[in-house]
Amino acid sequence: LGNVQFVICRDGNGGLHAFHNVCRHHAALVASGSGRKSCFVCPYHGWTYGLDGVLQKATRIGGIQNFNVNDYGLLAINLATWGPFVLINLDNKDITSEVENSKEVESEWLGSSSKILASACLDQNLQHIARREYTINCNWKVFCDNYLDGGYHVPYAHGGLAAGLNLDSYSTMLFEKVSVQSCQSAKLEGKENFDRLGRDSVYAFIYPNFMVNRYGPWMDTNLVLPLGNCKCLVIFDYFLEASQQNDKAFIERSLQESERVQ
Secondary structure, three states, X not given: OXXXXXXXXXXXXXXXXXXXXXXXXXXXXXXXXXXOOOEEEOOOOOOEEEOOOOEEEOOOOOOOOOOOHHHOOOOEOEEEEEOXXXXXXXXXXXXXXXXXXXXXXXXXXXHHHHHHHHHHHOOOOOEEEEEEEEEEOOOHHHHHHHHOOOOOOHHHHOHHXXXXXXXXXXXXXXXXXXXXXXXXXXXXXXXXXXXXXXXEEEEEEEOOOEEEEEEOOEEEEEEEEEEEOOEEEEEEEEEEOHHHOOOHHHHHHHHHHXXXXX
């Protein structure tokens, strides 16, 4: 996040933790990528940390005076959860519990839009299905502006998507840090039995660079990261309701349709 290296993990009891991804000895990274591990081992000198951040082993420290392993655990970062999302807060303040932080997320992150987004986007049955990344030759703010034009570009840039929407029903609601666009789906007569859009669609922009899109059984998120003045990276993550998670044909075709829209 910016220039800060961090790692998020679950311990053996399912507890969620976030830490600065820096060994307390000589500042090497203790983790990279994603996967399953029982501990973090620094590749530089072998210092070993539990998934709760506690220093379990410091190599060749015998005879060092006044060394207390409890003083050298990974530095924790405040985190909170909202639906399938894990959020971290890098402010230098006392570490509080995930539950306590999560109670503040709606008011601090989403403001008065939280109830609308909770009803549209919070579904505990949503599971992560896929990730797609796109490098685009434009300033990151241009991508965000395009998203925020109230569907103006959809009939011209996304003809296939427009055919499945009732654009006359398109509406936009503005909140403190959030813009929520919504649209009803169109009734397509004679089309084969494939419907990834469902009855209603919600497109939420959360300042400054995050989008949440909910349609039919799907939810996808877009994170826009600047790579330079005229280049950005857009990361799409796709989530799907439990009722469709075993339908491989539906998943593959839905992702293909989404790819065409992009």
